[in-house]
Amino acid sequence: MKDYRAVVQANREIAEGIFELTLSLPEEVKVRAGQFAEISAGGAHLLRRPFAVCKAEGKEITVCFQRRGEGTRLLASTGAGERLNVLLPLGNGFYLREEEKKIALVGGGVGIFPMISVLREYAEKKEISAYIGFRSASAVCGLEELNRASRLVAVTDDGSYGEKMNAVQAFEGDLRRGLRPDVALACGPLPMLRALKGVLEREKIPGFVSLEERMGCGIGACLVCVCNLTNGEHARVCRDGPVFAVGDVEL
Amino acid sequence: MADLSVELCGVKLKNPVIAASGTFGFGREFDELYDIGVLGGVSTKGLTPRPRQGNPVPRIAEARGVILNAVGLQNPGVEHFIENDLAWLKGKGTAVIANVAGSTLEEYAGICARLDGLADIVELNISCPNVKRGGMAFGIRPESVREVTAAAKAALKSTPLMVKLSPNVESIAANAAAAEEGGADAVSLVNTFTGMAIDVERRRPVLANNTGGVSGAGIRPIAVRMVFEAAQAVHIPVVGMGGITCAEDAVEFLLAGAAAVQVGTANFTDPMACPKIIEGLGRWCDAHGVRKVSELTGALRLN
Ligand SMILES: Cc1cc2nc3c(=O)[nH]c(=O)nc-3n(C[C@H](O)[C@H](O)[C@H](O)COP(=O)(O)O)c2cc1C
């Protein structure tokens, strides 16, 4: 990991309140699927914000985020040519083993963006089915990238795009049809991850989830971002995660 | 190039910039970003006699110019630190300041005795509740500041004692003087100010712990005033902190009377903050004709 002074190449709104920010770094950085970056939007007066790196190509990286609080509002208003400090690559990321051939990706909300990084790293090597949930048609984005999957099921909470259901229900639908993955990878809101954990335990399918937590340092030093492990210990989401085996964490 | 070295209760520091407790772990993660041997010192995460799990999350909240934290002293315990991190940290060539906490006088004395002769300096975090006295923090009243300092001092035969003062008090000057009377070799301040941030949509505090410690850029003027008052009240060295983000901020604390400074929250907003501040201090001194940074300590001219 290293702290870079990056230049904004492009910043555009790809869906309602969702931005795609492309940064150019002074050197090429190897980023694994599911790893993240801490981006500074407000200098010394605002904490950095952690974002999954969707794409890393050459010296360019892309992150996507939803405009929510002060930090993301500031980031949303940065334009091409502006400079931002970026610390990366952070966290462990998703790692697929050789024998894991059929992969299910389950993503909801901004949790779809780490799924894009998995597709970019593994789409050519694995048979991937992606189950992606959006709030509504106005939030739909990233389809071009998501279409790298062998099978893409995109749904919305209100039925305004695709079927009216959530990503976990879409995944369960395929399970009923006999489409069973060797492993499932997921990122999304906690209720979604909890529902998924129930399904994976019932079906005895191994799974990995990428967690979100408020962060201080982002590198494992301050113990601000912990989650509870099932063995009673605490783990640092930023350093020991953000990806955990679904059976190892309390959701 | 100006001489940045300073002496702090008999310990020579390369420069007056110390990474503040709780923001820097034991230095290992930051050492992946830069050689932490460049630092004047590292104050460790607060150590307790036994491992502690800390508070539930969220443990951090943000308000304009400040953050609030309620980590709850999660740490692996002093034995784990001694076994796994101390030798490595000493090997980095930076002063090792072991920040310690306890919930009884006996615990403070015990953990100090354990670190005596091992750490370069022991920093006593006295902002912890005294479980035998109804939970009021040791650091609130001058009498209990004196008492806990004396208990710690008695347990330290060779390692100097620095007492970290809480700012949530009636008189910082009285508490600094009480630490000196108790036998402290130095005082450091400020620890965090108790605060609360509320999520108005949910009508709930943001922190799971409801309240937390406020730190970061926004507390600096209050911290500077307190360091000034403490430095007026004692003859031992004062280490200043609270909201330092750049070299000029550090100079402000030195002028107010600090012999060295600590940098906490700035490590989050910029992980390279400490080395940048050290470089900036050198440039500042050169640009202002200051040959030794220690000349700045207390060089404030009041209006
Ligand atoms: C996340 C966090 C954890 C902290 N943990 C400790 C601790 O364990 N012991 C201690 O004495 N101070 C602790 N502090 C207080 C800092 O060392 C420092 O006194 C305070 O943050 C003010 O400095 P700053 O504004 O530069 O951060 C902590 C601060 C933060 C932000």
Ligand code: FES
């Ligand atoms: S954010 Fe500091 S340990 Fe994870």
